[in-house]
Amino acid sequence: SYELTQPPSVSVSPGQTASITCSGDRLGNKYACWYQQKPGQSPVLVIYQDTKRPSGIPERFSGSNSGNTATLTISGTQALDEADYYCQAWDSNTAVFGGGTKLTVL
């Protein structure tokens, strides 16, 4: 079965740029999307179709996808961006999620 691998944790200082990676076999040949999940809340879509932002998502969130790696980049990271982030792709007629990355802003 298809697998997506994310680092368990990423730390960033406020105002700096955070990058969260998601690796999978030939992931660049699929569309990737990203969800943000804060404690006790439902996931929120922050990037879809590799690079697009849903309405209401700040411009500091951006995405890319090439080769075997998709990347979520948060520029000018704020304390309120601290959350778990999950990548997702599609394979064999089902959604596949990465294991999630805990972003700590300190």
Add this chain to the structure above:
Amino acid sequence: QVQLQGSGPGLVKPSETLSLTCTVSGGSISTYYWSWIRQPPGKGLECIGYIYYSGSTNYNPSLKSRVTISVDTSKNQFSLRLNSVTAADTAVYYCARLVSGRTGAYNYYHMDVWGKGTTVTVSS
């Protein structure tokens, strides 16, 4: 805008059937796919399966033998049944709208609207 609200028992006994319903408000259930995702305590997200408003379904192979997803367009609802549950099925269960399409050579799929989640505990 579209909102999803899941409902169902929060406690299910081992070997019994978990049943949840998701009510769609603020829009029609027609023309979209609708999905169920779960998240065990302290763990990541797992797609259980999805259904088109017409009734066609697709399930995660790891759960396929125990899962049924159905839709009732007259009530703007879709439902999940998971039978023969064990403690490993304890999780928060989310319903979500699944957007799909195609651009260029690739298909895209993402969940753009999520319900609040229903906590289900399997215990005697």
